[in-house]
Amino acid sequence: MNEAKTLNEIRKIGITALAKALGPIGMVRFIQSFDLGSGDYTKERSQWLDQSIDEIVDEIKRRRK
Numbered sequence: 001m002n003e004a005k006t007l008n009e010i011r012k013i014g015i016t017a018l019a020k021a022l023g024p025i026g027m028v029r030f031i032q033s034f035d036l037g038s039g040d041y042t043k044e045r046s047q048w049l050d051q052s053i054d055e056i057v058d059e060i061k062r063r064r065k
Helices: 007-032 041-049 053-064
Strands: none
Touching: none
C-alpha cells in the first residue's frame, strides 16, 4: 500500500508529471489557466443583498448599453 504523502510531496510529483506530459511551457500555461478570482466575497455579498430585484435589473440594463 502507498504511504501517505505530504501536500508538498504531492505538488512536486504533480509538477513533474505536468512537465513530463506537457513540457515546461505547457505546464506553465496549464497552471496559469486556473483563475482563483479576486475580491472579498463576504464583504461584497452584503452589497448585492442590499439591492432590490428592480435595482439589479436596472444595473444589468445600464451595463449592456
